[in-house]
Amino acid sequence: MKEIPQGTSDEMVIDTTPDMGVKHLPVPMYSTPAMVGHIEGLCLKMLIPFQDAGESSVGYRVDVKHTSPTPIGMKVTLRSRVNEAEGRKVVFEVEVYNETGAKIGLSLALIDGGWRSEMLLLYFRWLNQQNIAGVTGKVRASSGAGRAGHPVIDRRFL
Numbered sequence: 001m002k003e004i005p006q007g008t009s010d011e012m013v014i015d016t017t018p019d020m021g022v023k024h025l026p027v028p029m030y031s032t033p034a035m036v037g038h039i040e041g042l043c044l045k046m047l048i049p050f051q052d053a054g055e056s057s058v059g060y061r062v063d064v065k066h067t068s069p070t071p072i073g074m075k076v077t078l079r080s081r082v083n084e085a086e087g088r089k090v091v092f093e094v095e096v097y098n099e100t101g102a103k104i105g106l107s108l109a110l111i112d113g114g115w116r117s118e119m120l121l122l123y124f125r126w127l128n129q130q131n132i133a134g135v136t137g138k139v140r141a142s143s144g145a146g147r148a149g150h151p152v153i154d155r156r157f158l
């Protein structure tokens with residue numbers, strides 16, 4: 001993966017639809033899960049020009065504040081910029097606005113952008129096999145073993 005310069009930015013405009021809304025309110029509103037999906041999607045899209053052939057990305061942390069409601073049918077604009085980048089680890093700061101100009105969300109998203117596609121597929125298959133075998137929930141945060149901030153399998157549970 002080529003280095004992505006700090007300050008690199010992009011934006012995306014979404015037409016909110018009923019499938020992006022919460023179901024438990026009397027008036028359909030843009031949901032937090034939809035916002036998180038759009039945040040990660042924009043960040044992943046921003047990495048594509050910097051990836052080498054055969055590389056893929058995986059989001060591994062999203063911290064989000066959904067601060068104001070937005071009725072379904074309104075447009076939502078996401079503005080993302082690279083806050084810091086070190087190797088293939090990239091931190092994005094994302095602000096989300098509705099069409100009235102109100103800020104409705106703020107997020108930090110951490111993306112690992114340099115995975116070889118075939119390795120990522122093998123890793124996910126392995127994790128899935130571990131989950132099927134009853135090792136679900138045995139993944140812990142790294143504490144010196146493995147790359148900082150990445151989950152590692154606690155071998156005591158295997």
